[in-house]
Amino acid sequence: MGQNDANWRGARTAVYVFNPGEDVMRVAKDAYAMYQSENGLGPLAFPSLKRMEDEVVGIGLGLLNGPEGACGNMTSGGSESILMAVKACRDQAAASGRDVSAGEVLLPESAHLAFDKAAGYLGLRALRVPVADDLRANVAAMAEAVSERTLMIVGSAPCFPYGLIDPIEALAELARKRGLWLHVDACVGGYFAPFARMNGIDLPAFDFAVPGVASISADLHKYGYTAKGASTIFHRSEEQRAFQIFESSDWPAGHMSTPTAAGTRPGGAIASAWAVLHYLGVAGYRDKVRMVTDTREKLMHAIDAIDGLRTFGDPKLGLFSFGADDIDIFAVYGRLLKRGWFSGLVTEPRAIHMMLSPAHAEVADDYIADLEQALAEVRSTGESASTTEARYA
Ligand SMILES: Cc1ncc(COP(=O)(O)O)c(C=O)c1O
Structure with a gap:
């Protein structure tokens, strides 16, 4: 029954599920x-x-x-x-x-x-x-x-x-x-x-x-x-x-x-x-939190270094959002979705929303690589975000 569900076990889902291992x-x-x-x-x-x-x-x-x-x-x-x-x-x-x-x-x-x-x-x-x-x-x-x-x-x-x-x-x-x-x-x-x-x-x-x-x-x-x-x-x-x-x-x-x-x-x-x-106890939670905050910092740093993308504010926990200056970030989201990445969206301002789990430490580099490709595709096609928007209508 679950074959078409979001792939959270593979750490490709950054909403709804918190995967501690x-x-x-x-x-x-x-x-x-x-x-x-x-x-x-x-x-x-x-x-x-x-x-x-x-x-x-x-x-x-x-x-x-x-x-x-x-x-x-x-x-x-x-x-x-x-x-x-x-x-x-x-x-x-x-x-x-x-x-x-x-x-x-x-x-x-x-x-x-x-x-x-x-x-x-x-x-x-x-x-x-x-x-x-x-x-x-x-x-x-x-x-x-x-x-x-x-x-x-x-x-x-x-x-x-x-x-x-x-x-x-x-x-x-x-x-x-x-x-x-x-x-x-x-x-x-x-x-x-x-x-x-x-x-x-x-x-x-x-x-x-x-x-x-x-x-x-x-x-x-x-x-x-x-x-x-x-x-x-x-x-x-x-x-x-x-x-x-x-x-x-x-x-x-x-x-x-x-x-x-x-x-x-x-x-x-x-x-x-x-x-x-x-x-988990205090030591276990501290370890999990460190994995999440390290991954968030790594992702935010990589995203801010990509021309045209920017993260919002100064989040310090496990959740952050990022938007784009020159293209529609929802179109990028649509491309990421096709690659199996499932996360949330923000509408004001338009952004991709990431709620991270410890398991994301393993996939942060893959995500950035796919994000860069998705961005390049959207820039070359100038595509609209209508399919993605439909999900949130
Ligand atoms: C800040 C905040 N408050 C409340 C809720 C509602 O929690 P629940 O979905 O467990 O009812 C959420 C859910 O994501 C949330 O992020």
Whole structure:
């Protein structure tokens, strides 16, 4: 069935899949299989899953400078983590007497669409503010967009389109001044940036070390390299998290309490996350992060050296984008696709998007060689990018 799927095992896919190597994938798979039938909905039946979730959350909070009293849960992915943050924020605001019927979530334009989805589900409005010239959140413009309707402001660490970390400290100051909930979306960076920092990469403060950061989303199934279906949502305090939890006895089958949107929660995803975190440990993650950041630097350097191509901004983690001055980069993408390279695209400005895995270290030279050829072909034919665009229409 998979014969026409993207070739991620051959490291030719730079989106959707995070390939840390065979050994880690085996641990993730074995742990998943051991718990594939168990259900995280029932902590009394499966105290081992409760313990694993608590330990995973503890590890995440340790990495993200969670203060005394900080807490969190595992969810099925970044979108659910974000949904939980927005719900908790909305319900806390409502409980404090605010009218949330026209409530707004204020986002840099580069924030993930999961916020629009969450706002839509929750009867709120997502309001996007153009990014600054450096492609990071424009804090002054966001400050101007704050109104009595604003409930939450958001910064990303990093944002998906460009791989850049927003100025979280400045956003936190804005949040503190205006009494707003600041959510940091570290879905991509949460299990990457702390290790990059340990490796000596100079990163701005973006986590709970910044006063004013209320909640953080961090995905395990991305750079945590665990099986799909695993993310974490963290809150600065239990008081905040209380607004995330659903509880009721209003039916004939007794009391039910669920911390997240899910009812049944796949034990496999929890066990896999616990197992991979322990298997890799700090040293293992630092090694994987080093492979990714080295490969990103190598690729960016090679791309910037190619006449007419340029990378965007100063990304420091595992994700970057690059565009072209004189030709349509989407046409180049189409040529790369024909050679089996599958990655994302950015539309503003038009760019090829690369989310790297450790496995890409092996193929970086091949990619650059194919990129140079693809570029030469596009320059000689002057072809249009319509087929590629069709995919994104
Ligand atoms: C920055 C960011 N936030 C949120 C998400 C949503 O995560 P998921 O696809 O796990 O729901 C993504 C996914 O790529 C992301 O890059």
